[in-house]
Every structure is written in structure tokens, then in C-alpha cells.
Amino acid sequence: MKIKTNKKILLTSGIGLGLVLLGVLAIQFQTYSKALLLVGINLIGFGLFMLVVALYAATTTKPKTELAADERVTKINEKAGYTAGWLIILSVTLMFWADKIWSLNLELKDMYTMTLMVGIYSFLILRWYYNRRGEVV
Numbered sequence: 001m002k003i004k005t006n007k008k009i010l011l012t013s014g015i016g017l018g019l020v021l022l023g024v025l026a027i028q029f030q031t032y033s034k035a036l037l038l039v040g041i042n043l044i045g046f047g048l049f050m051l052v053v054a055l056y057a058a059t060t061t062k063p064k065t066e067l068a069a070d071e072r073v074t075k076i077n078e079k080a081g082y083t084a085g086w087l088i089i090l091s092v093t094l095m096f097w098a099d100k101i102w103s104l105n106l107e108l109k110d111m112y113t114m115t116l117m118v119g120i121y122s123f124l125i126l127r128w129y130y131n132r133r134g135e136v137v
Contacts, residue, residue: 004058013054019047038113049124073131080126084119091118 023043030036092115099106 006058009054009058012050012057016047016050016054019043019050021047023047035109035113042117076127076130080123080130083126084123087122088115088119091115 020043023040023045026036026040026043030040092111095106095111095114098104
């Protein structure tokens with residue numbers, strides 16, 4: 001397996017390692033704030049995601065012409081965004097009703113954070129899934 005050392009790949013992996021380091025530092029120095037803990041966890045998650053993407057890009061051989069956005073990529077992004085939007089609505093509804101039924105006392109900023117993370121991660125995962133699946137209807 002040959003690993004490419006492209007400038008963009010090295011930059012992406014460096015940013016990923018930096019995000020993981022910042023996330024570890026945020027978790028290490030968090031006091032009583034749950035928000036800083038969530039920021040640290042998300043930084044570590046995004047950093048690891050960037051490292052995986054950089055490693056994937058460094059080990060695959062794709063021609064430069066395949067990376068151009070065409071109609072298929074546009075349809076994939078539209079379908080992933082549409083499905084992620086419905087997942088956001090579903091997650092907000094579930095959090096609202098779970099808070100009402102079980103009296104979880106969720107704060108609004110926790111719901112905002114969770115909704116944002118559901119949206120971002122679901123869009124990225126769905127876009128990857130639709131790209132791997134092939135044809136988009």
C-alpha cells in the first residue's frame with residue numbers, strides 16, 4: 001500500500017491532529033462546565049474524522065477528474081441534506097417529548113448542541129452512504 005504525501009493531505013492530517021490535541025486539552029482543563037466537555041469531545045471526533053479522511057485520500061488512487069462536482073454529486077448532497085433535515089426534526093421531537101414524559105429537565109442549550117451534532121454527523125454519514133451506494137433516485 002503506497003501512501004501519497006500530498007501537501008493537502010499533510011495539511012488535513014495536521015489539522016486533524018491539532019483538533020484531537022485541542023479536544024484532549026479542553027477535556028483535561030474543563031472545570032464544572034458541561035459545555036467545555038462537549039466541545040472537547042466534538043473536537044476529538046472531528047479530528048479523528050479528518051485523520052480518517054486524510055488516510056483514505058492518501059491510500060487511494062483516484063484521478064483528478066473524478067473529484068469534479070457533477071450532477072450525481074449534487075443529487076447526493078441534496079438527498080443527504082433532505083434526509084438529515086428530517087432526522088433533525090425527528091431528534092428535536094423525540095427530545096421534547098422525552099423531556100415532557102420523563103421530566104429530564106433538559107436545558108435549551110443542551111438541546112441546541114445535540115440538534116447541531118445530529119445534523120452535522122447525519123449529513124456527513126448520509127452523504128458518504130449515498131456516495132458508496134451508487135445510484136441516487
